[in-house]
Amino acid sequence: MTSLYIHIPFCNRICTYCDFNKFLIKNQPVDQYIDCLIKELKEISKDIDTLFIGGGTPTALNEEQLERLLGFISRHFKIKREFSMEANPDELTREKILIMKRYHVNRLSLGVQTFDNELLKLLGRTHVESDIKKAVDTAKSAGIESVSIDLMYHLPTQTLQQVKDDLEHALALDIDHISSYSLILEPKTQFYNQYRKGMLQLPDETLAAEMYDYTIERLAQSDFKQYEISNFAKEGHESEHNKVYWQNKEYYGAGAGSHGYVNGSRYYNVAPVPHYIKAMQKGDAVKETHQVTQEESMEEFMFLGLRMNEGVSRADFFKRYGIQIDDIFGDALAQLERSGHLKLQDDKIMMTPEGRMVGNDVFEQFLLSI
Ligand code: SF4
Known part of the structure; x- marks a missing residue:
């Protein structure tokens, strides 16, 4: 895609x-x-x-x-x-x-x-x-x-x-x-x-x-x-x-202030229109790039994927990272299931309606660096 x-x-x-x-x-x-x-x-x-x-x-x-x-x-x-x-x-x-x-x-x-x-x-x-x-x-x-x-x-x-x-x-x-x-x-x-x-x-x-x-x-x-x-x-x-x-997939971005995600890197274009024009006239408008670490990518996989009603798939996680989701997020998943914010069903992990009401609090539980 x-x-x-x-x-x-x-x-x-x-x-x-x-x-x-x-x-x-x-x-x-x-x-x-x-x-x-x-x-x-x-x-x-x-x-x-x-x-x-x-x-x-x-x-x-x-x-x-x-x-x-x-x-x-x-x-x-x-x-x-x-x-x-x-x-x-x-x-x-x-x-x-x-x-x-x-x-x-x-x-x-x-x-x-x-x-x-x-x-x-x-x-x-x-x-x-x-x-x-x-x-x-x-x-x-x-x-x-x-x-x-x-x-x-x-x-x-x-x-x-x-x-x-x-x-x-x-x-x-x-x-x-x-x-x-x-x-x-x-x-x-x-x-x-x-x-x-x-x-x-x-x-x-x-x-x-x-x-x-x-x-x-x-x-x-x-x-x-x-x-x-x-x-x-x-x-x-x-x-x-x-x-x-x-689904935390990659995409291109073009234009002033746009950003993209290509080959594991996020890039950000300069935002003001005159700066964008000048930069493009010289070559390209990328102001910053950031190589996404595996940890960051796994966090994003969770909190972007959980936004969708279909939730995230354990199999997709394994396919992408070569590691079981429970080995990384097992504690957070168990705790959020107990509090009624997540529903764990076979391969799928989904937010409940209660979870959606406090989405940001749920997403925070998947920040690995905290
Ligand atoms: S200022 Fe422009 S971009 Fe912003 S909400 Fe209004 S129409 Fe949309």
């Missing part, structure tokens, strides 16, 4: 909660950025199973830029399985979706976050509720096979009723996949600064847990099956690309 992530670090507006590597697109050297990206992509293996273009916002590119990038990708790569792109609902014009379709994008991930116009304003999003259905209809009528939406909960002032309403709105759409993420206050975001000054009220942890529980319960009554802590899909629509990360 070969996978590739491409980063487009431009947005039309900066959201109040966002800590991704992104910049306001106005006055950015976007065309030069695409030239450098193409140069970087030319060095990557041509046979790709899954490709994901994220950001930033790929749909912040204009039609000509989109056409140039996707045209190159379709000529250079042979994409065998999944070709996903992120999009903002208000930026997804019919022209842009037709360009995506022409170049074989088969999965769209829409940054919806919520259907509530007041909350959307608070998040600093550029779209309103009515843009969402229009975007989904545009994508489906253009023949995009799989449409996913991102939702958020634990937002300032958000009530459980608003989460319920968001889910009903989502279920009424012709979509195939839902990601539901809890807001995390990240340093250097507007929300974080407002929170520190006491200007932002977040739902308490009990309410946040109720929101998560409700999401799982409601989606379980529909055609969406939970397959990862934050991800739900109709049959045949799980994100193959994201599963590569959770």
Whole structure:
């Protein structure tokens, strides 16, 4: 399996909660950025199973830029399985979706976050509720096979009723996949600064847990099956690309601030756009590489794999590391089974619903260096 992530670090507006590597697109050297990206992509293996273009916002590119990038990708790569792109609902014009379709994008991930116009304003999003259905209809009528939406909960002032309403709105759409993420206050975001000054009220942890529980319960009554802590899909629509990360497999990354995992090494590209352009003009944009040790790889295998409902397999662990999982993590496994956070079943080790509620505490038990 070969996978590739491409980063487009431009947005039309900066959201109040966002800590991704992104910049306001106005006055950015976007065309030069695409030239450098193409140069970087030319060095990557041509046979790709899954490709994901994220950001930033790929749909912040204009039609000509989109056409140039996707045209190159379709000529250079042979994409065998999944070709996903992120999009903002208000930026997804019919022209842009037709360009995506022409170049074989088969999965769209829409940054919806919520259907509530007041909350959307608070998040600093550029779209309103009515843009969402229009975007989904545009994508489906253009023949995009799989449409996913991102939702958020634990937002300032958000009530459980608003989460319920968001889910009903989502279920009424012709979509195939839902990601539901809890807001995390990240340093250097507007929300974080407002929170520190006491200007932002977040739902308490009990309410946040109720929101998560409700999401799982409601989606379980529909055609969406939970397959990862934050991800739900109709049959045949799980994100193959994201599963590569959770299965701790290797992938390429291209673009400013992107990272990859190739031949046992993780690499990180420089993040600011002018630095990326300069570095690519000189040769390559890699700022740092790190050879992953066997210990680190085993830790990651556990806490990434346990994110998925199917859990991790003892046989896969042995195949990969030549050692039995119990010889490394036996104590942690036994303790987490006793506390009801893990279920051990033949070859499989899975998190229980209780475990998922306190995922980070469970993952900590697999840190070998502690
Ligand atoms: S959340 Fe998405 S659209 Fe908003 S600033 Fe971040 S990358 Fe841009």
